[in-house]
Amino acid sequence: MERAHRPGTSHEVTNQAPPLAGYNLFTTDAALMESLARAGAGWHREALERDGARLGTAEVIALADLANRHPPELFTHSPRGERIDALEFHPAWHRLLALLRAEGLHALPFSNPQPGAMAARCAGYFLHAQIESGALCPTTMTFASIPVLRREHALFETLRERLYAREHDPRDLPWQQKTSMMIGMGMTEKQGGSDVRSNRTEAHAAATTTGAATGRGAGYRLTGHKWFLSAPQCDAHLVLARSGAHDGLSCFFVPRFAPDGTKNAVNVLRLKNKLGNRSNASSEVEFFDAYGVMIGDEGRGVQTIIEMTNYTRLDCVIGSAALMRASLVEAIHHARHRSAFGRLLADQPLMQNVLADLALESEAATVLFMRLAHAFEEDAGAHGTQHVAQSPEERAWRRIVTPAAKFWVCKRAIAFTGEAMEVWGGNGYVEEGPMARLYREAPVNSIWEGSGNVMCLDVLRALEREADAAQALFLAWRREAQGHPVLTAALDRLSALLNGAPGTREASARHIAQQIVLIAQALLLREGPQEVADAFIATRLGERDGDGNGNCGRVAGTLPARFDHAALVARAFPAI
Template sequence: MQWPTHEVSNQAPDLHDYNLFTSDKALVASVQREQAAWYEQDLIRLGAELGKQETLHLGQLANHHLPELQTHDRFGNRIDVVEFHPSWHQLLTMQRRENLHAMPWSQPRAGAHIARTAAYYLQAQVESGSLCPITMTFAAIPLLQKETKLFATLEAKLFSREHDTRDLPLAQKNSMLIGMGMTEKQGGSDVRSNTTVARPLNGGGRGTEYALTGHKWFFSAPMCDAHLVLARTDAGLSCFFVPRWRPDGSKNAILIQRLKDKLGNRSNSSSEVEFQDAYGVMVGEEGRGIPTIIEMANHTRLDCVIGSAGLMRNALVQAIHHARHRSAFGLPLAEQPLMQNVLSDLALESEAATLLMLRLARAVESPDDPLERAWRRIVTPAAKFWICKRALEFTGECMEVWGGNGYVENAAMARMYREAPVNSIWEGSGNVMCLDVLRAIAKEPESFNLLLESLLDTAVEHAGLRERIAELRSDLKASPSQQEMLARRFAQRLMLTTQACLMLQTAPPAIAEAFIDSRLDAECGRVFGTLNDALATSALQQDILARAWPG
């Protein structure tokens, strides 16, 4: 017999059945401001759907029931199939329906990148792993569009808004996804050390067929219908389109060795593979594989920023919700002064991350504008470094708001915390990003000057920000080795200055000043909840939290 020993009380209820879009004031205002108001009703609809309990549950299911590799069928035939839980396919069906994989390419119009960024950001608050093949497909499309003959055979399937789960030759499918395979065991980020070789089958050169032999250490996601990979020819590293099935209908010789047992991003399958004369078609110029792939990296890096900002937003909302429903020592957590300091600091960080991701999306809208190029080429890698790094600390702090309840796997916080590191590593770790910032500035100093002048126009009446901008100029007078040693410090300064200017432009004045004053305060460090006494007023913090999460 079971008999009651206590009454369950003072437990925060699960957060569900809310609108992820309309509850985010900074996002709503940005969509209206950035030429994407035409997409607002779709975002309202999507925000409500993503906030439903059953939709949020899909993210839990996809990360509980992990992908399983079947290398052979029961007869002993090699099949190399990864099987997913139905929740994975439901999430991808939703993302394809919303056109997250192709919107600006298939429906080009002013504000299309802003609209897609906003929708991707909302989706990232539900589940991150399923966004990986969406991002890779999105980034691959503008690259493949330059291969006229090949793209003509792929366009309808790439632009399709249907998710086709079948493992079939491309000719028999209604849609397709594209993955990537760059790194090898011996090199990691140093792809110049790749040893996979490509042998021409009919003369060689751009658009011709090759046989690839070698391996890839990270191959995501192996059930995609094709992958873009790097392999070595006589002219150097080149880029290849490698389909899962050969044109003759036979399975391509891509052997999945095993799936990675990852810390997070567990719903998504990342694998190790070997190529045994695998069929591929060269894309881009021979020997120019790295510059070809870098074109994709600008898009995938931005998606890392968006995904991390989405994680931060979700963690913030969960933390504030918990604090408003949980009491300790006679008061709701959200009414306790120190907790208000922590939550307000987190809210400022989240809004600044959201504004930065949307500003970068705006830069993609104007490819020929010199200032926008500076945002794309210089600010994007810096943002990828900074926002993805901040997401690690941010999700950990939000988990701590929940206390022990946040440290268990049947609640939302633990998965977000495990998810946070992947964006710092994927598409280039922090050091790679910071060095790329310096390379971009050295290559295009006039673009960097345009960027600084633009920031100065915003900061003209703010002495502290003008001083930071002057420091950015003086930092580049150091020797190359000194610049490299201090590259993280430079990228951090660039990001805080940029975010401060964006807050000045768009946030309510008191909230913008709270962000700037705290980020210029040497005593306000990387630990959240250290806003000074001038900022730690109850009225200001209540305004910050009401703006961040009115629910």
């Protein structure tokens, strides 16, 4: 029978996947739940289950879309001509920050130190990072500033309550008048980028009625320029500037408002028009005799702030792992609801291969950042203000594996999100869906806090300076790899790279970092289901090309047929 034609219509909407919503981000992630239990953070499981359910609601998912479609606006002057440098955000941005803050993701291991606290925080951060990336920036910087600021006992006592507070206070007031505060950082200048030692911003001791005190805890006036100042709306920033007779770099706590309550002379010249991370404000600023307090010893600014960047690099790994997870879940969901050539995509063998391969990569990234969390917890940061000496092996995980992971996981996320977008076809390439934003977010973590080359060179430096720690780590890995020929051969190849001619090591730095991460991931995956570990090891470390390099640069979807692709996909994201 011929259907009656309805005027004004030409087709019915069919074979379109429904938006992904109404699922629990935590309870649908077996790898994360298992890693949390191994980390001894089961006490936080109930909170993560509750948060995972809330984040998966259509309401919260919509907040992410709104915050990125309505980026912040800068207003440099008031109607009366006063310099205000005010930023206006969509209400969705503040709601996202409030959700992050309520879960303690800006301070949890420090405000509530106990075994597993760092893993608990990393797991929660991972959940939120799957929904929206921009709000993570001020959260990460606030979190990373705490171990640095705690060394400034007098200053920290005045900040502690507001740094630990779980309420988001969006008011633009001096921090002393607020219930909570956020901390940012400013290192990058246009002539240097990652080479902060070329910075030119200057700091001079502030004149007082009793003279000009200098050094740690003293007030200074800063003059200069920062090419990138993250989240200029923060209540204070940690800034590098030159000071003292030797003109060395020192670190300064620069509040948004001066001690007399007036706006500090940190003028926001413009907001950066970025590829992604659009909900978050990144700025170019100029200091005109801005007030700041020196923290750390004079001339030791790089060493002071490097502790902060170590934590932010860990968050880069988590953020990229979260983009992988979010892209994977969206791809699986789409494939389960989209048909082509008479079958659901998810039932087609080649698509199952692609999704299973992506699932392996995602799980490897998850177990890696959760293992790194333990290394950071064993450091003084998660044990109050008392210093706790780290074992050499844990020091190696923190100092060597972290920059390697920052290089590799962040780099892989770029290709990963592109592959997941392709699962969606043309629907993935339009801004109305989630995939375009995930894809545009992916490069930022690979660039921020040190590009890939910077990370790999840092790995080489750490191997040289922490030789005892490196030896302890590699010996432990040898013991764990006993009886497994593929892992043993991979460790042999790593040793050959490290023992090669000194002149070749720098050129091989990426290969070295890559091998470190893949071995670490392979060993960690052996703590989970054997099928997952076997498939990862065989395809990332077992397959060799003509040069003897790992086949990890291959495209997704080339898993051998002997592995159960459908089972790997089902483990990654159960049907909802």
